Amino acid sequence: MNDMTIGLVGFGTVGQALYKVIGRAANAHASITKICVRSLDKPRDVEVPAGLLTTSPDDILSDPSINLVVEVIDNAEASFRIVSEALRRGKNVVSGNKAMLARHLPELMELQRATGAALLYDASSCGSIPVIRNLEEYYDNDLLLEVKGILNGSSNFILSRVFDHGEDYADALLRAQKLGFAESDPTHDVSGADSLNKLVIITLHAIGVYVAPSGIFVYGIPTLGDEDIRYAREKGMKIKLVAQVVKLPDNRFTMFVMPEFVAPNRYIYAVDDEYNGVVIRGECYDRQFMFGKGAGGYPTASSLLSDITALRHDYRYEYKKTAFTPRPVYTTDLPLKLYARFSTTDLATLLPWKEIREEYRSPSYRYVVGEIMLSDLLKSSSILAAADIFLCNIPYFFAGRDDLPS
Amino acid sequence: MNDMTIGLVGFGTVGQALYKVIGRAANAHASITKICVRSLDKPRDVEVPAGLLTTSPDDILSDPSINLVVEVIDNAEASFRIVSEALRRGKNVVSGNKAMLARHLPELMELQRATGAALLYDASSCGSIPVIRNLEEYYDNDLLLEVKGILNGSSNFILSRVFDHGEDYADALLRAQKLGFAESDPTHDVSGADSLNKLVIITLHAIGVYVAPSGIFVYGIPTLGDEDIRYAREKGMKIKLVAQVVKLPDNRFTMFVMPEFVAPNRYIYAVDDEYNGVVIRGECYDRQFMFGKGAGGYPTASSLLSDITALRHDYRYEYKKTAFTPRPVYTTDLPLKLYARFSTTDLATLLPWKEIREEYRSPSYRYVVGEIMLSDLLKSSSILAAADIFLCNIPYFFAGRDDLPS
Numbered sequence: 185m186n187d188m189t190i191g192l193v194g195f196g197t198v199g200q201a202l203y204k205v206i207g208r209a210a211n212a213h214a215s216i217t218k219i220c221v222r223s224l225d226k227p228r229d230v231e232v233p234a235g236l237l238t239t240s241p242d243d244i245l246s247d248p249s250i251n252l253v254v255e256v257i258d259n260a261e262a263s264f265r266i267v268s269e270a271l272r273r274g275k276n277v278v279s280g281n282k283a284m285l286a287r288h289l290p291e292l293m294e295l296q297r298a299t300g301a302a303l304l305y306d307a308s309s310c311g312s313i314p315v316i317r318n319l320e321e322y323y324d325n326d327l328l329l330e331v332k333g334i335l336n337g338s339s340n341f342i343l344s345r346v347f348d349h350g351e352d353y354a355d356a357l358l359r360a361q362k363l364g365f366a367e368s369d370p371t372h373d374v375s376g377a378d379s380l381n382k383l384v385i386i387t388l389h390a391i392g393v394y395v396a397p398s399g400i401f402v403y404g405i406p407t408l409g410d411e412d413i414r415y416a417r418e419k420g421m422k423i424k425l426v427a428q429v430v431k432l433p434d435n436r437f438t439m440f441v442m443p444e445f446v447a448p449n450r451y452i453y454a455v456d457d458e459y460n461g462v463v464i465r466g467e468c469y470d471r472q473f474m475f476g477k478g479a480g481g482y483p484t485a486s487s488l489l490s491d492i493t494a495l496r497h498d499y500r501y502e503y504k505k506t507a508f509t510p511r512p513v514y515t516t517d518l519p520l521k522l523y524a525r526f527s528t529t530d531l532a533t534l535l536p537w538k539e540i541r542e543e544y545r546s547p548s549y550r551y552v553v554g555e556i557m558l559s560d561l562l563k564s565s566s567i568l569a570a571a572d573i574f575l576c577n578i579p580y581f582f583a584g585r586d587d588l589p590s
Numbered sequence: 591m592n593d594m595t596i597g598l599v600g601f602g603t604v605g606q607a608l609y610k611v612i613g614r615a616a617n618a619h620a621s622i623t624k625i626c627v628r629s630l631d632k633p634r635d636v637e638v639p640a641g642l643l644t645t646s647p648d649d650i651l652s653d654p655s656i657n658l659v660v661e662v663i664d665n666a667e668a669s670f671r672i673v674s675e676a677l678r679r680g681k682n683v684v685s686g687n688k689a690m691l692a693r694h695l696p697e698l699m700e701l702q703r704a705t706g707a708a709l710l711y712d713a714s715s716c717g718s719i720p721v722i723r724n725l726e727e728y729y730d731n732d733l734l735l736e737v738k739g740i741l742n743g744s745s746n747f748i749l750s751r752v753f754d755h756g757e758d759y760a761d762a763l764l765r766a767q768k769l770g771f772a773e774s775d776p777t778h779d780v781s782g783a784d785s786l787n788k789l790v791i792i793t794l795h796a797i798g799v800y801v802a803p804s805g806i807f808v809y810g811i812p813t814l815g816d817e818d819i820r821y822a823r824e825k826g827m828k829i830k831l832v833a834q835v836v837k838l839p840d841n842r843f844t845m846f847v848m849p850e851f852v853a854p855n856r857y858i859y860a861v862d863d864e865y866n867g868v869v870i871r872g873e874c875y876d877r878q879f880m881f882g883k884g885a886g887g888y889p890t891a892s893s894l895l896s897d898i899t900a901l902r903h904d905y906r907y908e909y910k911k912t913a914f915t916p917r918p919v920y921t922t923d924l925p926l927k928l929y930a931r932f933s934t935t936d937l938a939t940l941l942p943w944k945e946i947r948e949e950y951r952s953p954s955y956r957y958v959v960g961e962i963m964l965s966d967l968l969k970s971s972s973i974l975a976a977a978d979i980f981l982c983n984i985p986y987f988f989a990g991r992d993d994l995p996s
Contacts, residue, residue: 206873209732211914259914306728312875314728321711321727321905322720322896326615352770454860468611468892472882475857486874490728497910499727502903508617510620 188214188496191244192378193266194257195221195237196358198280198307198365200230201481202254202488212493214252218244245273253277254410254488260284260483265526268292271301274431278491280307280484286381286397289388293503298529302500304491307400309382310335312483313476314490316501323464324504333462334455335382337367337479338373339405339425344456346413347422353408365458365479375404375443377423383427387439390429392505395514397440401562402441407574412525416576421445423576424452440558444577445523451475453590493505516559521581526573534571536560553578568585592621592657593904597650599672600663601627602712603770604686606636607887608894609834618899620658624650647672651679656900659683660894666690677741684897686713686890689778691819692787695794699909708906710897715788716866718889719882720896722907725795726811730910737796738834740861741788741866743885744771744779745811745831746880750862752819753828760813770938771864781810782831782847789833793845794919796835798911800844801845801920807811807968813980817955818931822982827851828859829982836840842921846964851929857881862968922965927987932979940977942966959984 190206192199197326199219206214218343219232220241244250245266253270260283267284270277272295279285285292285308296303306316310333319331336339338360345356353563361370380402390392405425416423424446430437446453451473455461460478477483519538522532531537531552542553561568568575596612596996598605605625612620625638626647650656651672659676661667666689671806673690676683678701685691689697691714702709704905712722716739725737744766751762779786786808794800811831820827830852832849835845852859861867866884871877883889925944930937937943937958948959974981 201874205733208873211732211911249955271964314724314880317728318720318724321900322723324903325892325895326617327611327892327895452694466892467614468607468888468895470889472718472880474878474880476878482874483876484874486733488733489731489733493730494727497730497908503616503904 185496188212188252188492189250190214190216190252190322190492191218191220191247191250192216193220193241193244193253193255195219195228196256196258198256198484198488200228201485201580202504203230203232204255205485205489209489211272212489213496214335214492217250218247220244221245238569245269245275251275252492254492255279255281256477256488257281260287264288267303268295271295271299271303274299274301276301276495277303278307278488278495279303280309280488282378282385286384289385290394293364295344296500304493304494304499304501305385307484307487307493309385310462311337311478311480312487313460313462313474313477314487315386315462315474316389318474319386319464320504321500323390323466326508327466327468328390328431328464329467330428330430331386331431331451331462332426332465334424334452334460335379335427335462335478336373337423337458337460337477338358338370339453340460341365341458341479342374343422343424347407348456351482363458364481368446376402379425379441381440383441385427387429388503389501389505391431391437391512392503392508393437393512393514396420399514400439400441401516401558401565403443403568403575407572408443412574412576415551416445416525419445421447424455426452426577428546431512431569432515432518433505433512435512437512438515438518438558442575442577444579446579506568516557516562518558519555519581520558520561521553521555521578523551523553523576523578524573525549526571531573533563534567591619591902594618594658594898595656596620596622596658596660596898597624597626597959598622599626599647599650599659599661601625602662602664603633603887604662604890606634608662608893609636609638611888611891611895615895616899618895619902620898623656624653626650643921651675651681657681658898660898661687663687666693670694673709674701677701677705677709680705680707682707682901683709684713684894684901685709685711686894688714688784690793692790695791695800696992701908708901710900710905710907711791712897713890713893715791716868717743717882717884717886718893719866719868719880719884720893721792721868721880722795724880725792725870726907726910729796730940731871732914733872733874734796734837734870735873736834736836736871737868738832738836738858740829740830740858740866740873741785741833741884742779742867743864743866743883744776745785746861746866747771747864747885749811749828749830754862761985769864770887780812783806785831785833785847786849787834789845789847791920793835795907795911796907797837797843797918798909798914799843799918799920805920806845806847807922807964807971809849809974811849811980813978814849815931815980817981818980821874821929821957825851827853830858832858832983833896836922837918838924841916841918843918844921844924844964848983850855850980850985852985922963922968923988924964925961926964927959927961927984929957929959929982929984930979932957932977934978937979940973940979942969989993
């Protein structure tokens with residue numbers, strides 16, 4: 185077993201936390217010998233020997249003594265260039281960049297096959313919760329039926345502040361940013377884009393199929409309003425931003441990211457603040473629930489460390505389920521049951537509802553509960569983004585179950 | 591990759607569930623070609639071709655076409671003979687026998703090293719929750735501080751019935767047996783012995799040290815009484831049978847199994863019925879919580895299947911942490927804070943208390959809250975077993991924290 189000699193690319197919150205964590209983990213036999221930063225003289229919380237810093241990724245990529253590149257920068261395209269170049273040069277890579285991964289996984293799988301180098305990225309999904317590893321290695325059989333969870337700590341923190349503490353949405357967002365939970369661009373958190381990226385990665389390891397983010401319906405929480413919160417409370421529910429991949433009959437599966445009404449008897453109901461929670465449902469084990477810190481420098485760093493030590497033991501993702509037969513087929517051809525709050529918008533002409541089941545109107549608040557095809561929602565994505573409405577999923581309807589108390 | 595040709599030893603609840611589960615998992619490429627049973631003509635729920643059955647383990651051990659032995663019998667010593675002989679003959683083994691493993695792990699580690707054959711046993715601890723695999727592979731660094739959980743579904747089911755449904759202890763035990771949650775001998779469940787066996791296995795993978803069950807304090811729930819339940823309720827707590835291994839300062843660690851007062855803000859408070867829940871605490875990731883079905887044929891069978899498919903991918907436990915330096919040292923030299931209810935017994939002479947902090951006496955109910963050394967408790971084990979008392983741990987006192995609301 186070789187000691188891990190690490191070139192670290194990116195030295196923000198996560199990079200600095202990793203630097204400290206590795207210092208505490210003597211039995212990891214890992215050391216950071218070079219750190220690529222954007223600016224050499226930016227003030228930092230962590231003191232590092234000046235000789236460690238560089239502004240050129242090439243100083244890491246071309247250093248033969250470095251056998252592992254850990255990449256924790258913010259920019260997806262720069263990340264892809266560095267990660268793929270490192271693999272091409274035969275270096276193993278650990279990355280936490282979900283936007284990059286969600287977009288480039290097929291190429292990165294191919295690059296790993298071609299070069300023999302390994303890329304691990306458990307830190308990319310749910311911070312410290314070992315979701316990817318367990319889906320790949322433990323739930324590695326035909327029994328898996330569903331993975332459903334709260335995958336974004338920042339938006340969940342905001343929803344908790346709004347729901348449990350009666351805080352204003354804007355104040356809650358500001359607080360999330362101050363506490364370092366939100367990404368540099370918080371729109372990725374609240375729009376559901378970050379959850380979607382994680383869902384794409386999770387789905388590859390859950391059922392062996394890659395679906396590009398652009399083909400998946402995603403809807404976030406920026407238009408959540410006071411009436412929606414009151415509606416959920418009156419039903420005894422919380423609203424959570426939920427990502428899910430669900431197997432359907434006839435070897436099909438679906439996936440989407442949406443706000444959802446969550447009843448108290450659901451495991452994710454109790455997932456509050458910056459925490460993440462994932463439910464893995466299977467044919468024989470019913471529901472397994474994994475819960476932990478999904479955001480923040482240290483939880484992410486501890487996850488990176490787990491990947492670093494795994495590489496020391498020659499672990500690599502085998503993408504086992506991509507070899508499963510028959511391969512499940514992705515579909516959006518199924519009805520969802522949604523709550524839709526609107527004011528000025530004419531909902532009936534905006535969206536091709538299959539059926540409106542309930543309708544409520546008052547001078548200040550209007551909503552409908554209706555059925556709509558997921559495929560139609562996906563087609564309407566750009567219209568929805570501009571409209572003055574809020575959509576919320578009423579769960580399990582599409583799977584023939586309807587758990588919402590009436 | 592070879593297909594798995596399985597000889598199954600034991601065909602009770604778990605064995606029959608495994609037979610069905612394998613039939614549903616086409617991508618596991620596994621098939622059961624021989625089943626060793628105690629009696630050929632016992633009626634069974636599952637129909638199998640008569641040619642599959644044998645009463646001699648030798649028919650499996652000496653069959654060169656069988657490359658995997660799955661052992662799910664009830665008897666620990668018979669299990670050890672079969673498992674060790676299979677390894678000696680170079681066959682991989684999957685076992686769920688925690689009593690056998692807790693007693694024989696050092697020899698079985700050595701046998702694996704010597705023969706090159708692999709033994710997996712994730713099903714032995716917490717049914718369908720992948721605790722062993724995650725401790726070995728993901729929490730494989732110096733950051734781990736504590737593993738604490740409810741490891742026995744049957745006793746937890748009884749405690750839930752008693753606490754949440756006001757049922758009688760004896761009725762609840764009977765119901766657990768009827769539902770198939772309790773072991774054939776339920777004293778192992780309620781005495782804590784089963785939890786202890788799992789804790790021994792977990793500790794080897796959590797911190798790399800094997801401690802024989804005989805050196806660990808274990809105390810169960812058979813003497814739990816109505817007053818204890820009322821006491822806990824008045825404090826807003828539940829009583830759970832908790833197993834824990836905890837790192838202490840100076841590279842020491844302790845472990846024990848005891849009933850414990852659990853406050854509502856603890857993750858395991860919500861672990862009810864036959865479920866298991868495990869909290870993994872670490873330096874950087876705080877607390878991770880894993881939750882799932884811990885008892886029953888199908889959850890255990892799905893866990894066996896995960897081990898079966900892992901062997902197909904040449905996975906084996908490396909017992910990584912046994913190579914850690916410095917090795918943590920097991921200690922019982924620390925004070926616990928306990929609640930002790932008694933009636934006729936003279937507690938002061940029975941146990942060498944360090945300090946009695948509270949004392950309550952009424953004609954029908956007497957208890958003390960006091961401090962006692964864990965080492966003294968361990969020495970008093972046989973006395974305690976015969977005494978008319980009930981002991982319950984007040985958690986975190988030994989770690990310098992005292993979370994019990996006053």
